[in-house]
Amino acid sequence: xDNIENVELIVVGGGPAxxxxxxxxxxxxxxxxxxxxxxxxxxxxxxxTHRFFGSEKEYAGTRGIDILxxxxxxxKNREDIKILASSRVLGIYEDNVVTILNxxxxxxxxxxxxxLATGASEKFLAFENNDLPGVFGAGAVQTLMNVYGVxxxxxxxxxxxxxxxxxxxxxxxxxxxxxxxxxxxxxxxGGYSVHxxxxxxLGIPILTSHTIKKAVGNKKVEGAIICELDNNWxxxxxxxxxxxxxxxxxxxxxxxxxxxxxxxxxxxxxxxxLGGYIPLRDExxxxxxxxxxxxxxxxxxxxxxxxxxxxxxxxxTVAKRINKNQKEEIQRKIEExxxxxxLLRSGPVGxxxxxxxxxxxxNHGENYDESILKEEFDISYLMxxxxxxxxxxxxxxxxxxxxxxxxxxxxxxxxxKFPCDPCVKSCPFNAISENGNINNIPYVDFEKCTGCRIxxxxxxxxxxxxxxxxxxxxxxxxxxxxxxxxxxxxxELVNVYDRDGKIICEGxxxxxxxxxFQDKTAAVSVEVPxxxxxxxxxxxxxxxxxx
Amino acid sequence: MSEEKIIICRCEDITLxxxxxxxxxxxxxIEEIKRILRTGMxxxxxxxxxxxxxxxxxxxxxxxxxxxxxxxxxxxYGGILFKEILxxxxxxxxx
Ligand code: SF4
Ligand code: SF4
Numbered sequence: 001x002d003n004i005e006n007v008e009l010i011v012v013g014g015g016p017a018x019x020x021x022x023x024x025x026x027x028x029x030x031x032x033x034x035x036x037x038x039x040x041x042x043x044x045x046x047x048x049t050h051r052f053f054g055s056e057k058e059y060a061g062t063r064g065i066d067i068l069x070x071x072x073x074x075x076k077n078r079e080d081i082k083i084l085a086s087s088r089v090l091g092i093y094e095d096n097v098v099t100i101l102n103x104x105x106x107x108x109x110x111x112x113x114x115x116l117a118t119g120a121s122e123k124f125l126a127f128e129n130n131d132l133p134g135v136f137g138a139g140a141v142q143t144l145m146n147v148y149g150v151x152x153x154x155x156x157x158x159x160x161x162x163x164x165x166x167x168x169x170x171x172x173x174x175x176x177x178x179x180x181x182x183x184x185x186x187x188x189x190g191g192y193s194v195h196x197x198x199x200x201x202l203g204i205p206i207l208t209s210h211t212i213k214k215a216v217g218n219k220k221v222e223g224a225i226i227c228e229l230d231n232n233w234x235x236x237x238x239x240x241x242x243x244x245x246x247x248x249x250x251x252x253x254x255x256x257x258x259x260x261x262x263x264x265x266x267x268x269x270x271x272x273x274l275g276g277y278i279p280l281r282d283e284x285x286x287x288x289x290x291x292x293x294x295x296x297x298x299x300x301x302x303x304x305x306x307x308x309x310x311x312x313x314x315x316x317t318v319a320k321r322i323n324k325n326q327k328e329e330i331q332r333k334i335e336e337x338x339x340x341x342x343l344l345r346s347g348p349v350g351x352x353x354x355x356x357x358x359x360x361x362x363n364h365g366e367n368y369d370e371s372i373l374k375e376e377f378d379i380s381y382l383m384x385x386x387x388x389x390x391x392x393x394x395x396x397x398x399x400x401x402x403x404x405x406x407x408x409x410x411x412x413x414x415x416x417k418f419p420c421d422p423c424v425k426s427c428p429f430n431a432i433s434e435n436g437n438i439n440n441i442p443y444v445d446f447e448k449c450t451g452c453r454i455x456x457x458x459x460x461x462x463x464x465x466x467x468x469x470x471x472x473x474x475x476x477x478x479x480x481x482x483x484x485x486x487x488x489x490x491x492e493l494v495n496v497y498d499r500d501g502k503i504i505c506e507g508x509x510x511x512x513x514x515x516x517f518q519d520k521t522a523a524v525s526v527e528v529p530x531x532x533x534x535x536x537x538x539x540x541x542x543x544x545x546x547x
Numbered sequence: 548m549s550e551e552k553i554i555i556c557r558c559e560d561i562t563l564x565x566x567x568x569x570x571x572x573x574x575x576x577i578e579e580i581k582r583i584l585r586t587g588m589x590x591x592x593x594x595x596x597x598x599x600x601x602x603x604x605x606x607x608x609x610x611x612x613x614x615x616x617x618x619x620x621x622x623x624y625g626g627i628l629f630k631e632i633l634x635x636x637x638x639x640x641x642x
Contacts, residue, residue: 091622105634124595131554262620270613276598277617
């Protein structure tokens with residue numbers, strides 16, 4: 001069997017988890033073969049034009065596509081990583097032989113370890129006429145739009161309000177597609193509130209407790225019939241409504257891509273919190289088969305940041321096992337990465353993940369700081385509508401209203417506990433704090449804030465605003481993040497909107513910060529009548545139609 | 548709701564009606580349903596239909612979904628030509 005190659009590590013999948021795993025292992029001299037099915041590396045990151053949440057250490061605040069550039073450059077510079085692109089892993093056999101189809105040839109390898117980072121696939125939904133042309137998965141829409149520059153439709157109905165549904169809706173709007181509505185079967189929005197608020201400010205309806213019954217159309221989608229659901233997820237009579245659209249975008253969740261694991265007969269279990277059937281694995285990402293590891297979405301659906309850390313943990317664990325030296329150092333790094341993961345998952349939005357993990361015997365809960373687990377205040381209204389309640393807002397405004405008179409100050413409209421800290425890290429005056437835990441809600445210290453506007457462009461949730469109440473006798477100046485084209489011009493009149501997406505007044509563009517530092521999230525200062533300084537939170541350039 | 552207009556397996560064009568019919572006829576595992584309806588045998592290999600069928604089985608038979616197994620997956624993952632297998636052996640094969 002001279003045509004079987006012995007290798008140290010095979011990593012399957014060139015997405016964020018796979019790339020991080022390959023890098024971590026090669027940091028300690030492990031020779032890696034990285035197999036990617038497609039002709040390019042990057043996995044889902046190649047279409048993530050938005051900025052990432054998470055901790056700054058793991059690139060939060062950076063756009064997915066830019067994170068990818070860095071990872072790929074790094075991987076390409078490593079002599080120890082051999083990249084096999086357009087190479088599909090076809091089989092993992094019981095005798096540990098791995099077959100890879102590369103260049104029209106079936107190549108065989110015997111690795112000392114395998115890390116599977118094959119990601120996930122989109123879930124499908126059962127409703128009438130769900131095979132009509134124009135019914136897309138959200139991932140497909142994003143690929144068409146952001147990778148190939150093809151508009152998928154003119155008007156879309158988004159089904160599902162998880163982060164993917166919310167983010168893709170926003171990106172559709174950026175591309176000039178209108179979004180008829182986002183519907184969600186659950187009684188509350190699935191994704192982060194800041195993403196929902198972004199859409200809401202643009203006037204997009206988010207309908208919770210609603211589902212799709214039927215796609216309407218002859219040869220292609222011409223509309224959809226939606227209806228309302230009660231608390232038991234049953235249809236409420238006579239609530240059917242026709243929505244006109246030429247595409248229906250399904251964003252109803254992801255499920256781990258475990259085919260290769262099933263081939264190797266790895267033990268899998270159904271854990272709904274983690275997306276479906278997932279492999280059993282330990283804290284080091286090792287499955288029930290020794291030296292077979294997983295990382296990223298294939299081990300359970302989570303965010304890209306977690307995927308990258310899991311990649312590191314598996315890569316380092318392989319290095320520790322194969323590499324005779326530096327073991328202590330590697331172990332220390334593994335511990336650090338695990339701590340980072342625990343921190344990421346420690347807030348209320350991490351509850352689902354923690355619950356899922358505990359079902360496979362990984363008790364992430366033991367070291368939790370109880371105080372961080374609960375939401376700080378009631379955000380049920382926000383999670384139903386995408387609009388913060390009055391009480392929520394009051395909690396983030398200065399207690400002493402006189403502070404508004406001191407000059408421009410930053411207002412953070414971020415109300416949910418989730419792992420994100422670019423605002424904190426961006427402020428040069430240390431005016432924003434999360435009290436030492438990335439899951440805490442950020443608060444602005446109005447005494448320290450100089451109103452410099454840096455944070456406005458840096459918050460991936462577009463939740464930072466700078467408000468200058470007494471800009472003139474009669475007007476206020478509101479600096480808002482803006483990510484649409486065309487850009488407004490200085491002096492231009494724009495329509496100003498509130499958090500609900502309702503037009504409230506006319507405003508005048510006074511200043512635009514839009515250099516490479518802002519990285520395409522411009523900070524635009526708009527002058528509005530003073531009575532609106534607490535309401536004006538969005539604007540639209542007049543000749544641009546989002547509707 | 549017309550079950551015959553709801554597609555469960557897009558690759559093989561199998562409807563909810565057919566899947567429910569099969570379950571009622573006693574085919575209560577994903578593997579069995581695959582064998583009689585061809586669900587999951589198309590290019591996507593069950594990625595669209597697998598979970599939907601699991602849920603149907605669970606609902607109709609009352610089995611918790613945790614106890615329902617996915618279909619077996621065997622190598623190769625994805626289609627492959629004989630040529631591609633033979634290419635590797637190269638010169639050693641008599642044509
Ligand atoms: S406006 Fe400037 S000083 Fe104020 S919080 Fe933002 S970054 Fe910090
Ligand atoms: S305000 Fe801070 S914590 Fe909230 S989304 Fe923005 S960057 Fe993240």
